[in-house]
Amino acid sequence: MKMVVVAGTPGSGKTSVLMHAVKDLIREGAKPALVKIDCMWTEDDVRFKRLGLPVAVGLSKDMCPDHYAIYNVDEMLAWAAAQGANILLNETAGLCLRCAPYPDKALAICVIDVTTGPNSPLKVGPLLTTADAAVMTKGDLVSQAEREVFRERILEANPGCRIIEANGLTGKGSAELAELMMSWPDIAGEMMLRHNPPLAICTLCTGELRVSKEHHRGMLRHLDGFMEYTGE
Amino acid sequence: MSQTMIEIANRTTNQTIEQTTIQTVDELESQTISHVASADSHAANRTTYPATGPLRLTIQGGVDKSGHSDAVSRIEISRGEIIGIVGPTGSGKSTLIADIEQFALGDTPSGRRILINGSAPGTAQRYDPRKKLVAQLSQNMHFLADMYVGEFLRMHAKSRGKDPGLAEKVIELANTLTGEPINPDYQLTILSGGQSRALMVADIAVISDSPIVLIDEIENAGIKKQEALRLLSGEGKIVVVVTHDPMLALMATRRIVMKNGGMTKVISTSAEENRIFKDIERVDGWLMGLRETIRQGEVVA
Numbered sequence: 001m002k003m004v005v006v007a008g009t010p011g012s013g014k015t016s017v018l019m020h021a022v023k024d025l026i027r028e029g030a031k032p033a034l035v036k037i038d039c040m041w042t043e044d045d046v047r048f049k050r051l052g053l054p055v056a057v058g059l060s061k062d063m064c065p066d067h068y069a070i071y072n073v074d075e076m077l078a079w080a081a082a083q084g085a086n087i088l089l090n091e092t093a094g095l096c097l098r099c100a101p102y103p104d105k106a107l108a109i110c111v112i113d114v115t116t117g118p119n120s121p122l123k124v125g126p127l128l129t130t131a132d133a134a135v136m137t138k139g140d141l142v143s144q145a146e147r148e149v150f151r152e153r154i155l156e157a158n159p160g161c162r163i164i165e166a167n168g169l170t171g172k173g174s175a176e177l178a179e180l181m182m183s184w185p186d187i188a189g190e191m192m193l194r195h196n197p198p199l200a201i202c203t204l205c206t207g208e209l210r211v212s213k214e215h216h217r218g219m220l221r222h223l224d225g226f227m228e229y230t231g232e
Numbered sequence: 233m234s235q236t237m238i239e240i241a242n243r244t245t246n247q248t249i250e251q252t253t254i255q256t257v258d259e260l261e262s263q264t265i266s267h268v269a270s271a272d273s274h275a276a277n278r279t280t281y282p283a284t285g286p287l288r289l290t291i292q293g294g295v296d297k298s299g300h301s302d303a304v305s306r307i308e309i310s311r312g313e314i315i316g317i318v319g320p321t322g323s324g325k326s327t328l329i330a331d332i333e334q335f336a337l338g339d340t341p342s343g344r345r346i347l348i349n350g351s352a353p354g355t356a357q358r359y360d361p362r363k364k365l366v367a368q369l370s371q372n373m374h375f376l377a378d379m380y381v382g383e384f385l386r387m388h389a390k391s392r393g394k395d396p397g398l399a400e401k402v403i404e405l406a407n408t409l410t411g412e413p414i415n416p417d418y419q420l421t422i423l424s425g426g427q428s429r430a431l432m433v434a435d436i437a438v439i440s441d442s443p444i445v446l447i448d449e450i451e452n453a454g455i456k457k458q459e460a461l462r463l464l465s466g467e468g469k470i471v472v473v474v475t476h477d478p479m480l481a482l483m484a485t486r487r488i489v490m491k492n493g494g495m496t497k498v499i500s501t502s503a504e505e506n507r508i509f510k511d512i513e514r515v516d517g518w519l520m521g522l523r524e525t526i527r528q529g530e531v532v533a
Contacts, residue, residue, distance in 0.1 A: 117378045118387070140330075144368045145388045145435050146377050152391035165334075172330070175339035 007092045008111030013137035016168025024178035033085030054083035065093035066101040098198045100126035103191035107184040121153040126195040133162040294343030296494025304495035314471040319490030325474045362393040367440035369447045375420035382416030406434035409455045447473040482509040
């Protein structure tokens with residue numbers, strides 16, 4: 001079984017790019033199965049099911065969607081195996097830039113929208129810096145010079161990564177992406193996360209709604225960067 | 233207890249890019265400098281394409297929007313040639329340009345194949361800007377990047393493995409194509425359509441400098457289109473230009489006619505058309521003069 005984790009900010013084109021790649025995977029004889037993780041609601045599973053592959057949805061509700069995805073990796077793999085699949089595609093919710101829900105042996109793909117401007121690769125953080133491949137989308141909306149500057153910025157953030165220029169509308173780049181997925185080694189043995197998720201142990205995590213500092217305890221970070229533990 | 237937790241917190245967040253939420257300008261600048269250093273190692277192992285020597289671009293036909301084979305099954309284009317792509321809107325002109333830009337290997341919706349000197353280019357030539365054979369001027373009339381003109385051009389030169397000092401030359405050249413001068417301290421996003429296009433043209437001529445140039449609809453650019461085309465066609469380049477403009481279409485030696493996504497025929501510019509081109513050029517010069525008179529607030533005599 002191969003595992004592919006597709007992350008990226010909302011609206012960056014994860015679903016569209018992945019849909020084209022799924023068509024290529026099926027054409028090439030692979031057997032993909034897809035788990036779409038979202039927070040509250042998604043309809044992407046309906047779009048994916050039209051392509052004729054097994055699709056499951058995981059809604060994280062009150063849990064952080066990336067933590068939820070990481071926690072449920074075993075279950076997703078078991079489900080994919082039961083579907084007779086040999087590639088598990090996991091599309092993440094794509095919300096927070098701090099988490100990178102990439103297990104080390106999975107192929108980690110960060111989808112990033114070129115129109116967000118050349119500073120965005122530096123803002124994305126571990127989602128991009130620990131990815132194996134960055135998929136640049138919406139390149140048709142900018143000049144070639146802008147695409148090349150954006151590409152340079154991605155390489156500054158993640159010097160070793162493979163860059164694929166894709167277009168979710170035309171399917172450009174999907175063949176290259178599918179080929180990369182198929183060439184990735186199978187997962188084996190115990191997997192580790194590539195990057196630690198953020199600290200999330202404070203009163204806000206347990207449902208405190210009041211806003212001011214005085215109401216909060218736990219591992220907390222001040223606006224000036226000072227980090228402290230407050231509490232018993 | 234509190235102290236230990238801070239230490240743990242610091243250790244675990246050490247791998248992230250951003251150490252603090254709020255950064256001073258100085259900190260941001262030093263970060264940029266360290267990025268520059270890491271990217272320079274990229275430039276070291278670059279190779280460039282030959283500036284001269286044989287170069288032959290081949291387009292192998294694929295299918296149109298209905299899945300029927302292109303009537304034109306093969307076209308060969310050599311150095312120094314300007315080739316036009318014509319056809320009604322939606323006929324597949326931009327798709328053909330996109331096929332060439334990405335060196336389609338039968339892996340695009342059209343199923344076309346693009347060959348260089350008879351064979352498919354390698355992965356590096358397809359994707360690495362430093363080895364890229366193609367420079368493209370797209371229909372986009374504006375920049376979206378939130379950067380200053382000079383900063384952006386230096387960054388682009390670096391991505392192509394070129395001297396960042398070329399930025400000044402680009403601006404100088406752009407200012408010969410547009411009425412309103414561009415300043416390196418301008419924000420890219422405030423440039424007018426004409427200024428943006430002029431900058432894109434000059435950037436291709438100076439920084440991209442690839443042997444194949446693709447141009448999508450230069451006539452809508454609000455710049456001196458003929459000069460721009462001459463500048464881009466430069467010495468011994470292959471220029472592919474999508475156009476509805478009779479003057480630009482006839483500057484090409486041949487033109488590919490598109491319909492319903494397919495390549496239907498190739499027309500060679502005839503001697504008669506060359507004669508008509510001279511007339512169009514005269515009329516265009518006259519119109520340009522009138523336009524300039526009106527722009528300068530003078531009365532047309």
